[in-house]
Amino acid sequence: xxxxxxxxxxxxxxxxxxxxxxxxxxxxxxxxxxxxxxxxxxxxxxxxxxxxxxxxxxxxxxxxxxxxxxxxxxxxxxxxxxxxxxxxxxxxxxxxxxxxxxxxxxxxxxxxxxxxxxxxxxxxxxxxxxxxxxxxxxxxxxxxxxxxxxxxxxxxxxxxxxxxxxxxxxxxxxxxxxxxxxxxxxxxxxxxxxxxxxxxxxxxxxxxxxxxxxxxxxxxxx
Amino acid sequence: xxxxxxxxxxxxxxxxxxxxxxxxxxxxxxxxxxxxxxxxxxxxxxxxxxxxxxxxxxxxxxxxxxxxxxxxxxxxxxxxxxxxxxxxxxxxxxxxxxxxxxxxxxxxxxxxxxxxxxxxxxxxxxxxxxxxxxxxxxxxxxxxxxxxxxxxxxxxxxxxxxxxxxxxxxxxxxxxxxxxxxxxxxxxxxxxxxxxxxxxxxxx
Numbered sequence: 353x354x355x356x357x358x359x360x361x362x363x364x365x366x367x368x369x370x371x372x373x374x375x376x377x378x379x380x381x382x383x384x385x386x387x388x389x390x391x392x393x394x395x396x397x398x399x400x401x402x403x404x405x406x407x408x409x410x411x412x413x414x415x416x417x418x419x420x421x422x423x424x425x426x427x428x429x430x431x432x433x434x435x436x437x438x439x440x441x442x443x444x445x446x447x448x449x450x451x452x453x454x455x456x457x458x459x460x461x462x463x464x465x466x467x468x469x470x471x472x473x474x475x476x477x478x479x480x481x482x483x484x485x486x487x488x489x490x491x492x493x494x495x496x497x498x499x500x501x502x503x504x505x506x507x508x509x510x511x512x513x514x515x516x517x518x519x520x521x522x523x524x525x526x527x528x529x530x531x532x533x534x535x536x537x538x539x540x541x542x543x544x545x546x547x548x549x550x551x552x553x554x555x556x557x558x559x560x561x562x563x564x565x566x567x568x569x570x571x572x573x574x
Numbered sequence: 575x576x577x578x579x580x581x582x583x584x585x586x587x588x589x590x591x592x593x594x595x596x597x598x599x600x601x602x603x604x605x606x607x608x609x610x611x612x613x614x615x616x617x618x619x620x621x622x623x624x625x626x627x628x629x630x631x632x633x634x635x636x637x638x639x640x641x642x643x644x645x646x647x648x649x650x651x652x653x654x655x656x657x658x659x660x661x662x663x664x665x666x667x668x669x670x671x672x673x674x675x676x677x678x679x680x681x682x683x684x685x686x687x688x689x690x691x692x693x694x695x696x697x698x699x700x701x702x703x704x705x706x707x708x709x710x711x712x713x714x715x716x717x718x719x720x721x722x723x724x725x726x727x728x729x730x731x732x733x734x735x736x737x738x739x740x741x742x743x744x745x746x747x748x749x750x751x752x753x754x755x756x757x758x759x760x761x762x763x764x765x766x767x768x769x770x771x772x773x774x775x776x777x778x
Binding site: 434574 | 672
């Protein structure tokens with residue numbers, strides 16, 4: 353576990369030294385969520401109807417924005433080689449990198465979402481469910497995205513390929529995440545949606561570091 | 575003991591090298607020679623396990639590396655052409671972070687002592703991005719000073735170093751060999767180290 357903590361601490365320290373990369377993704381989310389009410393107009397019923405989808409798509413694209421850099425710099429400067437050769441399991445170290453990615457690009461969105469939801473006139477219960485669904489869903493985005501980032505590492509035009517590869521895989525998370533808020537507002541209750549999101553997060557947490565590590569070993573072969 | 579037998583590697587249809595055999599005993603070093611592009615780096619990466627083995631066998635303490643790669647990695651230190659340094663961190667932070675990833679527990683003082691040995695005491699708290707090529711190289715080599723690995727695999731360790739730094743590096747390598755460590759390196763210049771040395775000439 354010391355290797356996990358070391359990589360996590362290093363990645364957070366690096367992000368603190370280079371804040372603009374973290375701020376870009378958060379700013380993107382805020383701008384997208386703030387522009388929609390201005391574009392759609394002040395009709396409250398419409399806003400309430402589209403709010404979950406818009407906030408979720410904003411979070412999804414913001415997460416995608418920082419995904420290309422997840423392994424790229426470690427790959428370029430040789431740190432990834434050193435990780436692959438360390439006695440710690442590469443899956444564990446990759447899990448640390450994914451956790452750092454979520455802490456920097458997922459958690460801020462979770463914390464901002466209730467504030468941005470106010471612009472769409474969401475009731476307070478819906479705001480809670482929105483936050484909860486993002487709390488369960490954004491880790492899934494980071495975990496699935498890591499597999500895509502590892503697969504497209506070192507590929508020319510990898511960023512475009514990454515979004516083509518990862519966006520279809522994000523669809524279930526989007527459906528159940530936004531669906532949870534809509535179900536809550538229509539009075540059906542969101543327990544089922546949230547349970548499925550939690551199940552997806554658990555499966556991804558087990559499977560993704562392992563799959564990403566396997567892809568990274570392939571990428572390191574030159 | 576590291577033993578490599580009948581190792582071959584081809585890239586596409588082109589055979590890079592074939593039938594490489596050597597044995598490295600504790601306290602010995604091996605200098606891999608060869609012109610540009612004959613596959614010295616590829617050979618080292620194959621032995622580390624970064625490239626997949628196509629043909630041949632690598633054994634570590636008479637046990638196939640393919641069977642238990644983790645055991646081999648725990649005793650291996652590799653330094654390739656990319657230096658694995660983070661430009662935004664200071665040399666001290668780099669040394670501490672990479673040691674922790676390798677499962678070594680270092681104090682700030684240990685890292686500082688290693689950097690001082692490599693002649694970087696004045697630059698230890700500057701971000702690596704402002705250091706010169708040679709200073710970056712020295713920072714990367716300071717990792718070896720604190721390493722407790724039995725086998726060191728170094729790809730061109732003398733590149734970009736000035737004469738005093740080359741001498742310090744030779745001292746570090748000799749100390750490693752005196753501790754019954756093993757050393758595998760490539761270099762385009764003559765290598766003069768203590769202990770028993772061999773030269774392996776790689777040719778296409």
